[in-house]
């Protein structure tokens with residue numbers, strides 16, 4: 001099994017503390033956070049993903065909006081630059097403690113947050129970040145560092 005995630009959720013998962021759009025969304029997200037913390041692989045996808053799933057019965061769900069796709073593009077670029085790897089549909093990665101720590105450090109410094117501009121959850125995510133990520137649900141797994149970035153291809157020179 002893999003967890004299918006759109007790129008901007010690689011940021012959102014860093015500050016998930018059990019809050020979200022509705023109870024079903026939070027329950028699903030919490031289960032995904034547990035799987036990620038246990039070291040299940042992530043597959044990067046385009047468009048609505050496993051976290052979006054409980055919202056997709058609504059034909060107007062924001063998950064399909066153009067602005068959210070732009071958020072994905074910005075997040076993919078930022079995370080790829082940080083990791084020195086591609087973050088494109090089909091790429092896979094696994095969250096080691098080191099990788100999650102690196103992402104959280106950059107998130108806290110604000111260097112990978114251009115995708116957060118205009119997001120209604122931004123204040124909450126900033127508060128979680130500045131509190132030292134207290135109460136977050138996604139923890140890095142104990143996978144060896146050498147497999148931490150999975151099958152993501154190196155970025156072209």
Ligand code: SF4
Pocket residue numbers: 008011012013015115116119120121122123125
């Ligand atoms: S501010 Fe929005 S896009 Fe950024 S991490 Fe939080 S929920 Fe995700």
